[in-house]
Amino acid sequence: MxxxxxxxxxxxxxxxxxxxxxxxxxxxxxxxxxxxxxxxxxxxxxxxxxxxxxxxxxxxxxxxxxxxxxxxxxxxxxxxxxxxxxxxxxxTVSMAEPPQAAYVPPVEDLRMDLRDAVDRLEETQRMIVILYYFEDMTIQQIADMLEMSAGAVKTRLYRARMALSRRLKEPAAKEVRL
The missing domain is CATH 1.10.1740.10 (RNA polymerase sigma factor, region 2, helix turn helix motif)
Incomplete structure (x- = not known):
């Protein structure tokens, strides 16, 4: 792409x-x-x-x-x-929708796919993963775009991979916290 x-x-x-x-x-x-x-x-x-x-x-x-x-x-x-x-x-504080009680979906609905796991990453890690894997950008292109060193991009990409691996391996029930 x-x-x-x-x-x-x-x-x-x-x-x-x-x-x-x-x-x-x-x-x-x-x-x-x-x-x-x-x-x-x-x-x-x-x-x-x-x-x-x-x-x-x-x-x-x-x-x-x-x-x-x-x-x-x-x-x-x-x-x-x-x-x-x-x-x-x-x-800004929006009051269009009042706060709702916490909803815990049934366990079978808690299956997390890869995109959900990526969406749960910290913002910079999420952006780097999307640019690298979904947009086929190189480490250097990402580094230039985000104004950071190539080493920093590699480190954050590695940490994002580890976080994704942990999230995808753990049982879905652990994701729900009240």
């Missing part, structure tokens, strides 16, 4: 070709959705973050120095937008 953007299209978009920009954004749309979903988790928030990312990318496109790094650049904008959205949401 590693999709490389056509550098000549990026250059055309940088010169003001709106159709070229739309084309390159359509090419990274699925990757952007997967990244946003891994961070904000709700489709409405994904759409908001993606829309804001597209707007900011369009405005800042002339500042992109190397068209080859468009994917990394736009994903970095998206990650920042998702984090901004989460910060804003953490400051």
């Amino acid at each position: 590693n999709i490389d953007v056509n550098e000549s299209e990026v250059l055309r978009a940088q010169k003001g070709d709106k159709e070229a920009f739309i084309s390159i954004m359509k090419g990274v749309e699925l990757r952007m959705y997967n990244i946003a979903k891994s961070i904000v988790r709700q489709d409405e928030d994904c759409a908001d973050a993606m829309q804001e990312t597209a707007l900011k990318a369009y405005r800042a496109l002339p500042t992109l120095q190397n068209p080859r790094f468009f994917n990394t650049w736009v994903c970095r904008i998206l990650i920042n937008e998702c984090n901004t959205l989460l910060r804003k949401k953490s400051k």
